[in-house]
Amino acid sequence: xxxxxxxxxxxxxxxxxxxxxxxxxxxxxxxxxxxxxxxxxxxxxxxxxxxxxxxxxxxxxxxxxxxxxxxxxxxxxxxxxxxxxxxxxxxxxxxxxxxxxxxxxxxxxxxxxx
Amino acid sequence: xxxxxxxxxxxxxxxxxxxxxxxxxxxxxxxxxxxxxxxxxxxxxxxxxxxxxxxxxxxxxxxxxxxxxxxxxxxxxxxxxxxxxxxxxxxxxxxxxxxxxxxxxxxxxxxx
Numbered sequence: 001x002x003x004x005x006x007x008x009x010x011x012x013x014x015x016x017x018x019x020x021x022x023x024x025x026x027x028x029x030x031x032x033x034x035x036x037x038x039x040x041x042x043x044x045x046x047x048x049x050x051x052x053x054x055x056x057x058x059x060x061x062x063x064x065x066x067x068x069x070x071x072x073x074x075x076x077x078x079x080x081x082x083x084x085x086x087x088x089x090x091x092x093x094x095x096x097x098x099x100x101x102x103x104x105x106x107x108x109x110x111x112x113x114x
Numbered sequence: 115x116x117x118x119x120x121x122x123x124x125x126x127x128x129x130x131x132x133x134x135x136x137x138x139x140x141x142x143x144x145x146x147x148x149x150x151x152x153x154x155x156x157x158x159x160x161x162x163x164x165x166x167x168x169x170x171x172x173x174x175x176x177x178x179x180x181x182x183x184x185x186x187x188x189x190x191x192x193x194x195x196x197x198x199x200x201x202x203x204x205x206x207x208x209x210x211x212x213x214x215x216x217x218x219x220x221x222x223x224x225x226x
Contacts, residue, residue, distance in 0.1 A: 006157075033213065042118075042203070042218040092157055094214075101145045101165065101207055103214050107157035 002027055002095050006106035013083055013113050020079045021109045023093030028073035031096035034066070037108075038089045046091075049076040083113045116141045116208050120217035127194055128225050135189040135220045137204030142182050145207040148214070149178050149189050152201045161202075162189070194224045 003026040013019050023032065032049040047055040047068055055068035070076040080087050093106040117140045127133055137147070146165045150158040162171045162178040164187070170179040177190040191198060201221045205214040 031213075043205075043216040045213060045215075048213070090155070090157070102160070102163050103148065103205070103207065104160070105150075105158040110155055 001102075002029055002097055002104045004093055004095060004104060004106035006093050006109055008109055009107065010110040011112070013111065015084050015113055017083055018079055018081045019083065019111060020077050021091055021093075023076045023078070023095075023106055025074045025095050027097070029095040030073075030098045032070060032076045033094040033096075033103075034068060034076075034078045035092045035094060036089045037092065043092065046078070049078075080111065083111075085113045087111065088113045116144075116206055116215040118204055118206050118215050118217040120202075120204050120220050122220060123218070124221040124223075126223040126225060129194060129196060131194050131224075132190070132192050133194055133222070135191070135202050135204075135222070137187040137189070137217055139185045139187075139204075139206045139208075139215075141206075141208055142185050143208055144182065147178075147180055147187050147207070148205045149176075149187075150203040150205060152203055152219070154201075158203065191222075194222075196224045196226050198222060198224050 005024045007022045034046040035043040037043045046061045047057040049068050049070040051070045067079045090108045092108045119138045121136045148163045149161045164171045164180040175192040180187045201219040203219045204217040207214045
């Protein structure tokens with residue numbers, strides 16, 4: 001298994017600003033993912049964070065809006081840029097461990113944009 | 115593209131009742147299926163994981179079944195308690211290692 005620490009747990013931000021969310025795992029993992037859950041909606045995959053290279057984004061998500069870093073096998077960041085109220089969501093980090101098809105999730109970051 | 119549907123969207127039951135939550139998915143080529151619990155404004159708690167080769171998994175009062183050929187899974191909760199009140203999410207891993215597609219969830223309320 002994997003223990004995931006996600007920071008901050010919640011934040012209230014002004015529109016037009018940016019917020020960086022951190023995801024730290026207690027062990028080296030093969031895959032790291034970022035999801036968004038808008039109010040009343042299910043989780044949607046934003047991107048796969050690739051170690052040492054550019055993230056792979058899903059349809060509808062772009063790097064300029066959601067830049068992602070993954071400098072090593074245990075850490076990743078997601079930045080929500082130039083925020084608007086529509087970005088108010090829960091953002092979750094997920095990881096996968098080699099040899100295990102189970103997905104593990106952090107506790108999420110609840111973002112409110114005012 | 116995998117699509118996951120959960121029925122019902124919401125459910126309200128009296129304490130002690132047994133209940134069944136349903137999940138269906140469109141692409142049967144899956145690695146596994148997970149059931150999660152989500153409390154309001156919180157992250158996800160993994161309840162049960164069923165590998166594609168398995169038919170069911172049990173944990174305490176919870177039992178999840180998987181019929182991959184028909185694209186269905188059920189989560190059975192026995193002797194429901196008020197503490198079971200939460201949203202239950204079905205998630206299917208397919209089309210990419212450890213990437214999951216979620217249903218919109220079933221919001222459960224257990225009334226004391």
